[in-house]
Amino acid sequence: MTSHRKTLRTAAELAEHGLVRPQDAAALDAVAARYAVAVTPAIAALIDRSDPDDPIARQFLPDPAELDTADEERPDPIGDDAMSPVEGVVHRYPDRVLLKLVHVCPVYCRFCFRRAMVGPGGRPTLSPKKIAAALDYVRGHREIFEVILTGGDPLILAPDKLAAVVQALGAIAHVKVVRVHTRVPVAVPEAITAALVEALKIPGKATYVVLHANHPRELTENARDACGRLIDAGIPMLSQSVLLRGVNDDDKTLAELMRSFVAARIKPYYLHHGDLAPGTGHLRTTLAEGQALMRRLRGRVSGLAQPTYVLDLPGGAGKVPVGPTHAVPVGGCEPGGPAHWEIEDLQGRTHTYPPGPEDADPAPEEDWDGRESES
Structure with missing residues (x-):
């Protein structure tokens, strides 16, 4: 070696x-x-x-x-193309759009939901003419509050090219937020230079950087330092992760990952259920497994470290939270909702809400301290 x-x-x-x-x-x-x-x-x-x-x-x-593609898998699993009014733009939700400037990345994830579009043989980087058309689309739609730079990885661009797009977006009055999705701080931490950080800043507007990482080992000292350069410059960071079989689909790893984000001043944002991208079945969990993990995570880490578990519906219908339900309506109905609810606590015990006079306060379990077991 x-x-x-x-x-x-x-x-x-x-x-x-x-x-x-x-x-x-x-x-x-x-x-x-x-x-x-x-x-x-x-x-x-x-x-x-x-x-x-x-x-x-x-x-x-x-x-x-x-190389094994399941029947339900598809090249565009979340329906980007169906929601693309002009090349490079995906307008799936009323108040925000994706802007895909590039279709290359510093690293290629084996579970990528855009794997049929990215890479050296994938779709080309947007030309200046096509970037101008994308910006014109954003200018023409006053409902757009937020623009999300994705791809590919937008931070692979040279700082001057990135700055030109970011500043053009910042000049659009109704665009208040620019969000950047990236793996660069983990994959190429030295690329987070002072020039790149400066390129992301927009006077009077908010820029957020969302880091994609799936295992706590990815948050190395160099990666944390790279994130620190962004955060110290006033750019808040969020995280997004994908629930992956054999990577982070156990209580201990997932809890450590979320705590590692928080310790690095990165707020956990999304935990994605694996998309139906071709050839990724060996890495996907089931929804039931994901919900069980999230249920256990709720009792093990603070609210600050809780991501939202989401599924991107195939075909372009958008993200839907698919976390476990802790509250179930019971009994008859009354104006405004059911008469009672059954609520499950962090120890798996059920409580009636509102409590009746016969409902005693449960005694705490002697061995419960909110921490994961060593097993």
């Missing part, structure tokens, strides 16, 4: 650096021919080569299972 300072993009390069077995390279070439591969030095350094089930490797190294 040799150290490297370049992004690894082929099975042969991955094998050369000890990330995959040489005898698997031919099979992995078939995966790389269909879905882009890129592993930066920062990500490669996180992979435990001695662990065949390493959670970082599962996110970034190609797997022959990706």
Whole structure:
């Protein structure tokens, strides 16, 4: 195994650096021919080569299972194209739009819901003419309050090009918020330079950066420092993660991930259920598994560390919260709602609300202290 300072993009390069077995390279070439591969030095350094089930490797190294496409999977699982009035713009919700400036990323996630669109062989970066058309669309729709820069990864752009778009958006009176979705602070932390940070600032407007990370090991010292440069400049950060089998689908890892975000001054925002992207079934959990995890997370970490568990409905209908229900209506109806509710507490016990005179306060369980067990 040799150290490297370049992004690894082929099975042969991955094998050369000890990330995959040489005898698997031919099979992995078939995966790389269909879905882009890129592993930066920062990500490669996180992979435990001695662990065949390493959670970082599962996110970034190609797997022959990706060549198996289930019947329900689709190239555009959340319906971006159906909601695109002009190239690069997705207008799914009334008050906000996506602006996809680029379709390349510093790293390519093996579960990416836009995997059929991104990569060197994917859709092209928006030309200046098409960026102008996208900005004209935003100017012409006064209901647009927020513009979300996504892609691809918008922070892969040079600071001057990024600044030009950000400032153009900031000059639109009805646009009050620009949000940027990125993996760059984790994948290429050194790219978060003073020039890039400055490019994101808009006088009189709000810029938010949403970091995509799925495992606590991704929040290295370098990644936290990169995020700190943004936050210290007055740019608040949120997180988004994807619930992934073998990566973060257990209580301990998910709790540690959310606490790690909060400790880095990043507010947990979304935990996405895996989308129906082609060749990703081996990484998806079930909704029931996700709800059970969220139910347990509620009792283990503070509200500050709670993400919203969401499903992006296939076809473009949008995100829907799919977290567990802790309140169930019971009994007859009255104006304004049911007469009573059954409420489940953090210990799984059920309470009637409002309580009746016969409902005694439950005694605390002797072994309950709100912490996860060591098992």
